[in-house]
Amino acid sequence: MSIVSGQTDDQGRDTTLMQQHGDAAEGFMPYEFSPTHASFAVDIIDRALSASADSWTAAAAVSAAPAGDELGDLTALRRELCRALTYSLHLGLGDEEPGCELNTDGNDLLPAVRDLPDPVILLWRAVADGVTQPAAIARFADLLWCRRDQRAGLHAGRAARAYLQLADTADIDMDTMENLLRAWTLARRISDTDLDGQTRDRLAQIARDTLTDRPGERPGILLPALAALARGPLRPKKGPPPADPIDVDDLLSRAADTCRRGRDATAVARYRRTGVQDSAVLEAIAREEAAAYFRDADDAPHPAVRMARLTAAAQIAHERGLGDLERDAARQMQNIDPASLGMRTFTASSTVPAYVVEPLLHGFTRPDRWQQAMDVFLHSDCPTGDIANLRAEAAANHSPLSRILRPVRFTGGLPRAAADTDADLEKQEMSFYADVLAENHGRLLATGLRRLADRYGIPAEDDLVDYLLTRGARDAALVRSLAKALRHFWHQDFESAIHLAVPKVETAARALLIELDEGIYRAESAKSVGGYPGLYALLTNLEALALDESWAFFFNWLLAGPWGANLRNDVSHGLPAPMTAAHAALVLRAVSVLAIVAGPVTTIRQDTSLRRDRDELMALLTSLTPATSPAGRRLNRLAGLIERVAWRLRLTQARRMQRRSPRSR
Template sequence: MPSTTADEPDFDLSPERIAELAALADAAAADAKLGWYEVSSALTDNRTDADIDAIAVAFDYRLQERVEGNSNPVFHAAHLTPITELPTSVTDLWAEVVDAAASSLVRARLHDLLFALGRQPKPEHAEQACRAYLELGAGSWSSLYRGRALARALDIARQMNRNDLADDVVKQITANARESLACAEWQPGVSLRLIGRLVEEKNPTPGVDDLLAAARARYAGDPYTEVDTAMLQRRLAKGDKDALERIDREIVGIWTKAAEASAGLQKLGYLTKAVDYARDHGQTDLLAAATTALQAIGIEDLEMQTFSVPVEMSGEEIGNWIGYFTQGADWRVCLARFSGGEQGTPPTGRIDENRAQVETLKKDAPLYSMIPYSKIGGDGLPRWEPQSEDDQEEQRLSDVEMFRMQMCAPLFAKALHEIGVVHHPIREEVEEFFAERTYLPPEMPRVLADALTRYWRQDYEACTYVLAPKIETMLRTLARAIDEPVYQTQRKNTPGKYVGLGTLLSTLGKHGLDESWDSYLSTLLAGPTGWNLRNELAHGFVDQVSAPMAALLVQAALYVASLVPRADDQQAPEAE
């Protein structure tokens, strides 16, 4: 059959059979209200006949949404033979049936397919497709599909330089847009699609301004739709600096007005959009006002909810897990085990397993992967939103890592506490222990000893603030030891500075830093998709430091302190 094979079928093209096929197609089209696929569905029971299947398959193809600047049609369906590879006998059959068909739906699709294939007479197929689409656009089809038919008609008319046909289509598009705007039910997907097609015209008709003004008034209650409409106005005003300035200020105003009528996360979202748009379009005064309003939102205003999920572990399981870290010969052995995580695995787990978990989640919970993501900082202000599919993938991986990290953090906290209880390390001996490390900065043995002592005294805040900046110091020293540049000299008005933590991790990753540990350190300390704990602490946005948080920082610091360049090539870091 033509839907699945390129074999050349032999059809009966007698007038009688063609009339039968045209009548079948017309009857199938008579009940279609929502799209071309309904014609194909209506012919399903008869598709065992090769010629009926060849007619039905014409309505299986989907006309791809128009891409700006390209009116060439792309008919496609993943399971179908590309139209350019269909047997000639199939297109011969279409050409015969379309001449006998009465339905505008049938004529529009078959003439359009023949036109797209370059079937001669091409101008005739173009005109007939255009006129049939016009009939559909003025008919009783659903408003959305009527709009699509008219947009396609205008594309064909412009492609064939038929200004007479284009004028007729523009008039019908205008009428349909006004009808949609006047409808009691909101139809922005219809009206803005139609108006947007008029805006794309090389010389838009004068009435487009009025349509856009009417759409702005009609959809004023929805900031997203009103902004979409204003963006069409902006496009229409291309080259008019005064008009563009006015519209840009109006768009910022739409978001700020919506924010004033909102609360919580919704208000935060609207103000963020106002700030972004004002910044990107040079509205300095509006940027300052929107930013001030954004800063006034407190974390308590967001009404965030905490969700907790109990995880059951027996006392024996917990005891065995903690015992691995605490039952060494002395505290030195225990700290060495603790620095390596769970049997050499970081608290976030192995990265290959986490990636596999991401793929499982995408299959088992597809909605989770589709929901927009926005990360809020400890001060209640927006920090991060994925901007691309790569960003989305990075965020999904970070989510899995943070879940695992938060699951095991209390266990690490308990294990570190028990090391102190069981072995009673002496602070001076701890400092001497770390002083034996070759690649530690001179002050780090004292810092590590102080941090551990403060942890064992349950002074978690002091422990955390002592360690947070020093992990970066150790990584920087390690990068310098393998002759990597870590300092950037002054550039114009930008003073000299060291590269950031993220850059350091990326650099060390290229030199052999274990990928799982690299990802863990980024998620914990510096990655915008993760905790970003180093920055949140440095800016004072962590109100309360818990034992699990402090334990993770200690564990990360001890791991980094254990890294040395490999002896064989002095290039890649490894744990001692």
């Protein structure tokens, strides 16, 4: 691989900015070292790096430098010199190890230094021995150290002193910090206490100047310096650790007082906690860290930004065990008027011709008896579709912007879940697509159920119980609750239908696990009372055993997951929840799926011979939807048709929403 600017090889081929691995394999002549190259290489490197340590500018200068004809073709030589200048410094940030590294492990553009052939290393030695400019010495001596060439320690020390000289003669900027911290890193690697002391003195002076002249600003300068200083002075190989001549605690305390951004305060707090055992001191550090998050929230230019920053304050207070500050953050969040957040509702609609819809809904009114019409409802497919399709759509619609500004779901004007990880982002995108599928499927089911009642009348409760028992249900009490919920739906009391039916999904899931002889009961302990786990845990256990993955996603999306409708949690805690006909129909569908499979726990306990064979029950969970009737298949095709039309409109609106207000999705 090579990088060359503005050169041609001996066959006249353009080699400008060529990148490749294996020069000879790609048709380029490999470099062969010649002592006659040394003086030319030293001269052009010194001149290229005399005014600036910018390696890219220097590489361009090396490519353009004139040469006499007596040296012959210098294409390969220039290529290797440009390549040597292209390895970049990387400053440790955030949770990374403090210091600065020279990236020599290789990538798509550069080979690893350890893999370079010996002629290239001979060239580096010649250049390192001859150059006089600090930037040139630093680069080539550092490369030889990274290669662990002969006399590696001497190369590291020479490079560190050159980096330190560069840092002393430049303004305080990120280039200065890279040079200074690279000098510090090399000094630590070779245990050079004198160099370590010099670099720490310079770092401390930069930290003091930054805290004095621009407090709370320039965290990119201050934090790397503090991270290195917090490691303390280099310990000698023998004897006790030396006293630190620099008052690092004072610098860190000043930094904690002036931090205006929460993330910066967390970094400072991490450095301050190093080696601290006293619980009172640790709490004081945590409170100062949280205080920065509150200052950050107070500086917010908009209520939506304030909400996000208070959320971060509440999270950090919770993680540090500061209950009073967590409650204070929650109080301030609750006092933000949802109308002031600037959220916008984006809607999309499409029209499906009646001649397409009507024939496909006739299954609810065509049969002679209402029981056959109800079979269309019981045989309908999973409302959120196949899980593989959801994953594919989520992957295809990942927005680059959503990876930078992570989506957040709100409930009642307060944040419910943030897609802080790629896994959460996938769940958010899958849920977004599932919203469209389920909404349309729910409307179709609701329309079909209403037409069934109009055609045959509302079935009596006992008749519904008998019907469900003939379709495979075994728990009469469970299906009676489902029958009551269905009648609430037909009387257009959707709220009662949802409130009655939602808990029965948990009832059915728990009964299935008990019949499968799974030990799910949580025994009483010193810190908690005994009891069964919640719905999410029950569904997770069922899915791990045999529950169809697509149906498991639907149950979680509808009832238990923060990325979906979340009806079970919202209803249980008295939070606002959608009480529409479509949502009621989806809840009834969820209950009916498990109610048909679940058995009565009390009866099974009284007579274990009534417990079904485990393999039989696992097979039922694997395929929850019976063989779909022609009417059911037509209903599913209609849901898919409406979904395809509406999804495109919804996606267009969503992308507009991301561009305008990505944090309020």
